[in-house]
Amino acid sequence: MKKSYGLLLSLVLLLIFALAACSSDSKEGADGEGKEQEQATKEGKDIVVAVASTLTSMDPHDTNDTLSGSVQRTIFEGLLGFDEEMNVVPMLAKEYSANDEATEFTFILNEGINFHDGTPFNAEAVKVNFDRLADPDSGLKRHSLYSLIEKTEVVSEYEVKFTLSEPFGAMINTFAHPAGLIHSPKALEEFGKDVATNPVGTGQFKFVEWKPGEGLEVTKNEDYRIEDQPKVDAITFKPVTENGSRIAMLQTGEADFIYPVPTEQADSIDGKNGIEVDSKPSIVVRYMTMNTLKEPYDDLKVRQALDLAVDKEAFIEVVTNGHASVLDSIIAPAVQYYSKQETTKPDIEKAKSLLKEAGLEDGFKAKIWGANNSSAMKAMQFLQQQFAQINVEVEVVPMEAGTLSDKIWSVQDPKEAEIEMYYGGWSPSTGDADWGIRPLLGGAENFPPKSYNVSYYDNPEVNGLIADALETADSDKRAEAYEKVQSVLWNDLPWISLSAENTISGKKNYLTGIYLLPDGSLDVRNLEIKQ
Amino acid sequence: MFRFLIKRLVEIIPILIVVSILIFLFVHMIPGDPARLVAGPDATIEDVELVSKELGLDKPLVEQYITYMGNLLQGDLGTSLKTNRPVAEEIGARFMPTFWLTLWSMVWATIAGLIIGVISATKRNKWPDYLGMFGAVSGLSLPAFWLGLMLIQLFAVTLGWFPTGGLESWKSYVLPAFTLGTGVAAVIARFTRSALMDVLKEDYVRTARSKGLKERHVIWEHSLRNAMIPVVTMTGLQFGFLLGGSVVIETVFSWPGLGKLLIDSVAFRDYPVIQAEMLIFALEFIIINLIVDLLYGILNPQIRYE
Numbered sequence: 024m025k026k027s028y029g030l031l032l033s034l035v036l037l038l039i040f041a042l043a044a045c046s047s048d049s050k051e052g053a054d055g056e057g058k059e060q061e062q063a064t065k066e067g068k069d070i071v072v073a074v075a076s077t078l079t080s081m082d083p084h085d086t087n088d089t090l091s092g093s094v095q096r097t098i099f100e101g102l103l104g105f106d107e108e109m110n111v112v113p114m115l116a117k118e119y120s121a122n123d124e125a126t127e128f129t130f131i132l133n134e135g136i137n138f139h140d141g142t143p144f145n146a147e148a149v150k151v152n153f154d155r156l157a158d159p160d161s162g163l164k165r166h167s168l169y170s171l172i173e174k175t176e177v178v179s180e181y182e183v184k185f186t187l188s189e190p191f192g193a194m195i196n197t198f199a200h201p202a203g204l205i206h207s208p209k210a211l212e213e214f215g216k217d218v219a220t221n222p223v224g225t226g227q228f229k230f231v232e233w234k235p236g237e238g239l240e241v242t243k244n245e246d247y248r249i250e251d252q253p254k255v256d257a258i259t260f261k262p263v264t265e266n267g268s269r270i271a272m273l274q275t276g277e278a279d280f281i282y283p284v285p286t287e288q289a290d291s292i293d294g295k296n297g298i299e300v301d302s303k304p305s306i307v308v309r310y311m312t313m314n315t316l317k318e319p320y321d322d323l324k325v326r327q328a329l330d331l332a333v334d335k336e337a338f339i340e341v342v343t344n345g346h347a348s349v350l351d352s353i354i355a356p357a358v359q360y361y362s363k364q365e366t367t368k369p370d371i372e373k374a375k376s377l378l379k380e381a382g383l384e385d386g387f388k389a390k391i392w393g394a395n396n397s398s399a400m401k402a403m404q405f406l407q408q409q410f411a412q413i414n415v416e417v418e419v420v421p422m423e424a425g426t427l428s429d430k431i432w433s434v435q436d437p438k439e440a441e442i443e444m445y446y447g448g449w450s451p452s453t454g455d456a457d458w459g460i461r462p463l464l465g466g467a468e469n470f471p472p473k474s475y476n477v478s479y480y481d482n483p484e485v486n487g488l489i490a491d492a493l494e495t496a497d498s499d500k501r502a503e504a505y506e507k508v509q510s511v512l513w514n515d516l517p518w519i520s521l522s523a524e525n526t527i528s529g530k531k532n533y534l535t536g537i538y539l540l541p542d543g544s545l546d547v548r549n550l551e552i553k554q
Numbered sequence: 555m556f557r558f559l560i561k562r563l564v565e566i567i568p569i570l571i572v573v574s575i576l577i578f579l580f581v582h583m584i585p586g587d588p589a590r591l592v593a594g595p596d597a598t599i600e601d602v603e604l605v606s607k608e609l610g611l612d613k614p615l616v617e618q619y620i621t622y623m624g625n626l627l628q629g630d631l632g633t634s635l636k637t638n639r640p641v642a643e644e645i646g647a648r649f650m651p652t653f654w655l656t657l658w659s660m661v662w663a664t665i666a667g668l669i670i671g672v673i674s675a676t677k678r679n680k681w682p683d684y685l686g687m688f689g690a691v692s693g694l695s696l697p698a699f700w701l702g703l704m705l706i707q708l709f710a711v712t713l714g715w716f717p718t719g720g721l722e723s724w725k726s727y728v729l730p731a732f733t734l735g736t737g738v739a740a741v742i743a744r745f746t747r748s749a750l751m752d753v754l755k756e757d758y759v760r761t762a763r764s765k766g767l768k769e770r771h772v773i774w775e776h777s778l779r780n781a782m783i784p785v786v787t788m789t790g791l792q793f794g795f796l797l798g799g800s801v802v803i804e805t806v807f808s809w810p811g812l813g814k815l816l817i818d819s820v821a822f823r824d825y826p827v828i829q830a831e832m833l834i835f836a837l838e839f840i841i842i843n844l845i846v847d848l849l850y851g852i853l854n855p856q857i858r859y860e
Binding site: 165 | 584586587590592597598600604605638639647703710711719720805810811814817818
């Protein structure tokens with residue numbers, strides 16, 4: 024009898040706990056559905072942005088994560104930058120020009136700008152920065168982007184000229200890359216490598232404090248050259264790794280802006296608690312490569328069959344909850360020189376007959392490699408299911424980042440590469456077609472371990488067109504070359520193009536002018552609080 | 555006892571040397587080239603080589619170990635590959651938040667665990683016992699990760715009593731310390747219950763009772779003291795585990811502590827930070843063990859140190 028009391032009590036407790044857990048959800052649901060979106064309110068003008076990982080460095084020249092780059096852009100400016108659509112726009116430079124061979128680039132600088140420490144911005148400051156970046160002994164992570172700069176000359180106080188060692192048509196975009204942000208030369212001299220924790224730029228905000236693990240704070244630059252800007256007093260960037268915690272912070276108002284918002288939660292928080300979710304196309308592409316040196320992937324018919332077996336619309340629904348668009352070239356639409364290609368509808372019968380023509384009517388077995396995070400796993404399992412329809416039996420091999428990179432980049436002889444199918448992604452950080460195509464499909468010189476051509480794709484026609492596009496600064500000629508490259512690659516199928524992802528951020532609805540660029544970096548230049 | 559303490563402290567040195575060698579080897583055995591991870595996803599081979607050279611990763615393993623040990627003996631833990639900051643600084647900033655979080659978790663878990671354990675043992679097979687043990691089993695089986703998110707949803711988002719995460723004020727400690735301590739409280743409760751039940755069967759307890767001592771005195775002063783020895787051992791171990799194992803909780807609550815640092819460092823193959831953290835965890839374990847041994851003597855003066 025006593026035992027049954029205990030059991031009863033236990034059950035009651037369990038029920039109470041479950042109800043407590045559910046009640047919070049159901050209440051929230053009722054809030055959002057029943058009435059109009061409430062207007063959230065904000066006290067003060069200090070903004071908190073919760074981000075997904077810890078910051079690594081405040082030295083743009085020595086940083087390669089987009090997140091740190093986002094924070095750096097509040098403190099620093101570059102000669103050029105990107106607008107909301109990833110178009111190159113002038114920032115510290117007011118004009119620029121290039122010679123036809125794409126070997127000389129001249130910039131006319133804006134006058135009367137000072138760094139936060141009072142040092143004047145001029146051609147000399149530009150030279151100090153790019154000499155640092157171009158120095159092969161600098162040990163800087165972004166050296167390679169600027170290694171082609173042979174010399175930087177101060178033409179006059181506000182004019183600077185770069186000479187490259189070889190033609191490079193994509194150089195303008197490289198100058199607009201976040202790695203080209205400009206330090207105060209005085210800070211560089213004073214702090215040396217420690218400039219990474221003592222950033223001094225010309226931007227809208229000044230660096231205040233960076234507590235490892237806790238966050239980084241910047242405060243309004245009262246002397247910013249554009250009047251009335253910035254319109255908020257301070258921004259704190261807090262690393263919050265766990266998705267659920269980041270969302271909770273936005274719900275309670277502890278954070279005003281968060282990113283990324285996981286695709287599976289984006290729709291459920293949008294329009295509730297004064298939250299707006301913004302889902303916009305990015306330049307991140309997802310694809311599945313095939314090792315074109317290996318059988319049966321060396322046969323175009325097999326690659327076509329695999330491509331026809333995949334329903335890309337369904338891929339987007341299943342893997343990204345609809346927060347992506349079908350990729351219609353090997354680069355995303357926001358990338359410079361993108362050219363739209365004709366997409367095909369999935370066709371299982373045709374795929375089977377192509378396999379039959381290739382002598383593989385009974386299908387074959389394959390392995391697909393990819394990361395071990397949940398979205399990559401979901402993507403690979405989806406592909407596994409799709410390929411099963413044409414009797415291609417795929418084993419999903421998820422790997423932890425370090426192991427995966429070892430497997431891919433420890434290969435010295437391309438013929439010995441184990442890789443068959445690989446699910447991956449790419450974001451060309453310069454926003455130019457060159458960086459979206461060359462490292463991934465630009466011939467043997469980009470095979471691992473040198474670069475990222477994990478399809479081991481080497482097509483002389485493509486290589487020639489890529490070279491043509493790099494040998495000129497003429498926009499029309501470059502566009503023409505990249506149009507052809509995209510068409511050849513689209514039909515030759517070294518990889519199956521799957522989706523162009525969206526960037527998803529969440530904010531309280533009193534914020535305006537804060538958004539993510541297609542490369543996933545944050546722009547706060549027009550940030551305002553409107554009540 | 556003083557001699558015992560000195561002897562044990564001296565013994566720590568060779569243990570730490572062996573541990574440091576093992577840690578160094580294990581860390582370097584993790585697959586993945588840190589230079590490539592440090593250089594970033596779209597780095598070229600030139601970048602990777604440059605970074606590798608800059609970090610000294612291109613040198614033979616033995617040379618790297620000698621440099622590492624040489625620096626370690628001079629108190630230099632190295633520089634983080636990820637942030638370029640001194641490891642001592644990275645760890646220093648995060649040690650106290652983890653220490654306090656662990657301490658508060660242990661404090662409430664020990665008190666709650668003891669009380670529940672004692673009540674369960676003395677009210678054996680009655681409803682307080684069932685309730686206590688139901689709580690203990692739940693505490694052990696609820697995943698800390700889920701519990702943390704649930705508490706955030708209930709007490710931060712819905713009720714607004716506590717912050718969702720970070721370390722701002724004393725309020726920041728409540729939810730993570732509760733989450734972290736739940737499992738420990740459960741273990742302590744179960745251990746206390748069984749240890750106390752064993753002791754309550756002993757002759758001297760019967761004697762105490764027959765002398766007419768009040769039950770309260772019999773339990774709290776005579777029995778519990780003896781029942782405490784296994785409980786203290788286990789609590790010490792739990793404390794050591796918590797200091798190093800608050801990884802999940804620190805991630806859920808964005809806690810600026812060592813656990814979160816370890817996760818970031820492993821993902822990044824930040825060798826110097828991983829090595830230093832593991833060394834610190836090892837040292838913590840050794841020190842806690844020493845404290846546990848000393849506590850035995852206080853609890854039971856019959857235990858002699860040699």
